[in-house]
Amino acid sequence: MQYEGVLTKMQTELGTPIQYYIVFESSFINVNQLLGKEMEIAFMGYQCLHCSKKKKIYRQGYCYDCFYVIPAAGDWIMRPELSKAHLDIADRDLEYEKKAQLQPHIVYLASASDMKVGVTRKTQVPTRWIDQGASQAIPLVEVPNRYLAGVTEVALKNHFSDKINWKKMLLNEVSPIDLFERRKFVQPLIPEEVAAFYEQTEEKLYNLNYPVLEYPKKITSLNIVTTPVYNGKLTGIKGQYLIFEDGTVFNVRSFEGFGVRISV
Known part of the structure; x- marks a missing residue:
């Protein structure tokens, strides 16, 4: 066929x-x-x-x-801290960017090869983690827009990787990590403007099983x-x-x- x-x-x-x-x-x-x-x-x-x-x-x-012209490929896609729709400032198409940026976002920890920090729209849970090949993931903080998620990720990248070693992921060389414990370690590292959202975010571990x-x-x-x-x-x-x-x-x-x- x-x-x-x-x-x-x-x-x-x-x-x-x-x-x-x-x-x-x-x-x-x-x-x-x-x-x-x-x-x-x-x-x-x-x-x-x-x-x-x-x-x-x-x-x-x-x-x-x-x-280089469509809004779906703007720099804020890969670098959420560059989002400006919350300021009513356009990058390429403000209407598109408001729909994409002004919605709940999750900053998370995931274990795909080693532990990583990342950002995803709430509507992309757990799709984002599946696409990365994560074996486990846990939300850190839910925020109301992409900019706040981005500045949180930037703060955490000083302490955690934001990359996946795709070869280790495919070889299934995944280090055992207690994401609940790591989440507690993260709390003092959350930026002050986001700290209040941490307490409101459900502490839930996702386990993902691949075929x-x-x-x-x-x-x-x-x-x-x-x-x-x-x-x-x-x-x-x-x-x-x-x-x-x-x-x-x-x-x-x-x-x-x-x-x-x-x-x-």
Whole structure:
């Protein structure tokens, strides 16, 4: 059976294990059902997720021209402390930015390789942690806008990493961490303007279970531009990665806007 379309990040559904879906315009694949089976990924070309033109993808699924003008790719996406919608100041599109920034955000601790601190919209709990391949996550503080989440993250980055070692995550080299204890350690580090929100935030631990039959011993990253046709047996799905029996891993999110044909 063949499926053809433009890649976007896999959609997920919380469960034991988590369910994964590759969604195309006219079809979708429940990727969990492919575990233990051979599948082929063939690169077919580019299509910008914004303008839909067949232009080479620059970043985040967008062509060069779109990436530097659309509000969905503003600097405040990666650096929430740059958010200004709460001040009624536009970056690229104030209406868009108000909808995205002026809503509840969570600053969290997660264990994916080692412990990390991060920011997500409340509506993206637990999707954000699944996309990162976190085995556990705990909210630190819920705040009413993206700016406050950003300044909190900046303060905590002086003490905790905000990066994931994706290789350790895929090899399942995850250090045991007591996130409840770490959360208590964090409280004095919270900026004063956010401290009151800490006490109001529910202390809840999320445990995430991924559909992996076998973790690899070594990994090689698949680039479908340099290897336009790849065939392998799927043995796991974690974060936004497909894991194959030969140690090849494919980061679906890194290839958003790339047209593919998947044969199973």
